[in-house]
Amino acid sequence: MTVPSGKRMTIREIADLAGVSIATVSRVLNGRDDVAVDTREAVRRVIREHGYTANRHARGLSAGRTGFVGVLVPLVFPAYFAEILAGAAEALYEQEMRVVLSPTRHEHAREVSLLDRLMHGGATDGALIVLPNESSEELERALDAGYPFVVVDPLMPLDDRIPSVSAAHQSGADQAMRYLLSLGHRRIGAITGPPGWVATEDRRRGYRAALAAANVAFDPALEVEADFEIPDGEAAARGLLGMPDPPTAVFAFNDNIAIGTMRAAREQGLRVPEDLSIVGFDDVEHASIVTPRLTTVRQPLAEMGRTAVSLLIRLLEQQSVETLSIQLATRLVIRESTAPAPARALAATA
Amino acid sequence: MTVPSGKRMTIREIADLAGVSIATVSRVLNGRDDVAVDTREAVRRVIREHGYTANRHARGLSAGRTGFVGVLVPLVFPAYFAEILAGAAEALYEQEMRVVLSPTRHEHAREVSLLDRLMHGGATDGALIVLPNESSEELERALDAGYPFVVVDPLMPLDDRIPSVSAAHQSGADQAMRYLLSLGHRRIGAITGPPGWVATEDRRRGYRAALAAANVAFDPALEVEADFEIPDGEAAARGLLGMPDPPTAVFAFNDNIAIGTMRAAREQGLRVPEDLSIVGFDDVEHASIVTPRLTTVRQPLAEMGRTAVSLLIRLLEQQSVETLSIQLATRLVIRESTAPAPARALAATA
DNA sequence: CGACCTACCGGAAACGTTTCCGGAACTGTT
């Protein structure tokens, strides 16, 4: 198959070789059914023997659909994004579509201009926007322009009309807290992400609700803030652990923060999990690399990428879709960073 | 700027608005200098006010250059590839080019067919191929077809005519070994990668040469093989550490193997670095996440991606380039997984 | 003053598809 063929074939050459018109070749290429079986076979054979694949740009120009899908991602390197990207890329590949990767570096201006370019001139058929920095209004503009896209892991609350895929933050937080509570912990600190982010607020809701449900009074001093990076997580944890009456467990709102917390604990001579239990969120690869391996809430990142793709495909094909917002389940993965509350703490509460 | 503009502008509309021909608009778009300054300004203003960007597909069709560059990568998820990808994507963005991401899952057939598709029909102007599974001959075919591409981190030795970017494996291995030797280690095990890979063979060469240079007899039993993943690294390390006369240090040919080795050591009650020193290779993020933090040889992964892009750009612009194969320096990053050889080992050698 | 340059610009072809429209050859019906 696919003979070396130094020069690339065009549809015209295939047509000549097969003794038909280019219109007919195009028809068999696109699987139309108004072609006689013999003709179809003949064309197929020529194509197979000469290794032809259509020029996507010409197709894009003519038909308006190119098979290119933009994927806007803040950064490609952090495992969190890489995993979503991997899932999306794989799903897109299966659909014979191509990924146009666009890292925005979390820069708002860059994000806006990239989205603009992707929309314009039929450069892409649609897009996936991961953790968008854009406001709901800006996204609605793209929506109104008729550009199909889906948001993965929305950073801010979005308008209902905007298709999105996210994880069940609150339920995940709830699972984590229930588990900690069941281990006897009563003073449970929380190190949150940036306020305002839906990931932060939903998890916070889960944290507080679980506390309330267990009849544990909420202590504002136990809830501190961090960005989602290790150093800041470590700093925040240091504060928490330095309190006169420190927590026996920490619920970190992502794995980076959890790892920072582990470092802070180690620094203060606290053993994890004997003296301090830690649970994270996300379950990126790091979580199972550190010692002790991290108990954490798993987000199905790759699956979110895949799901976003199938939502986008539906958007591309038909015009309207039933559910525009999909939420994927999270689940607690118990590993080694959690243990029953230390005896003295138990005694204190008892 | 860039007015909402529900409908997309074409070059024709810009031309009409500016009162010139489309040829002239195209000229200012492409920075040709045969346009009067007034005309140029007028066109620029119209473009600015209406937020026009050219249709890449039309451009690709007409001019043969699309600004799309394929990036073939085995997987996008592992940090190793993600980092190269991030570097390449950033560099490409700066050049106003777009990344067409194509994960091959290490499958040879998929790689061949993807490359074929990228080449054909001017889908992309060129490509970056990371850790290609393809044979040198197959790549030479693409070369002869006149398709510009550069290989990043070649898996197998490549023909001289194939442009490539890689890291100084042997020098890195040499640095690692010298350091271990300087710490007094004499029985130093090596856990290599798959035989035949240039990364493996070059590092092996470095390992053996350093041993020879230090007048330490090479013990074949100390050199074992693993793939580049953690579990296999752990298994290999278990073998090594279970020997009657086990090594006091292990040079793991990548960080995954090093991490596997740490696990095996822990399992056997060995303290790292007091009882066993470990050095890795790559310096992916994991290396500074584990405890103890890993001493390892740093490969400038992102930089390799960027370098590959600039090489590709040069290939795209002119036809011939001076150096086709670029090797980037590696350097040993000393962290916490290495220490002087245990006293009894020293005594034994003394 | 005529010839020749140069600077600037427009017309039109070309790139490789898809798709609309219409026509030819059959098939079946009356």
Added chain:
DNA sequence: AACAGTTCCGGAAACGTTTCCGGTAGGTCG
């Protein structure tokens, strides 16, 4: 035997650019 309906297929326009080729206007030079 004439007609309508199908089935299959080709011609040609259209998509939005780039670029070749040629033309006009003004300037310079002898």
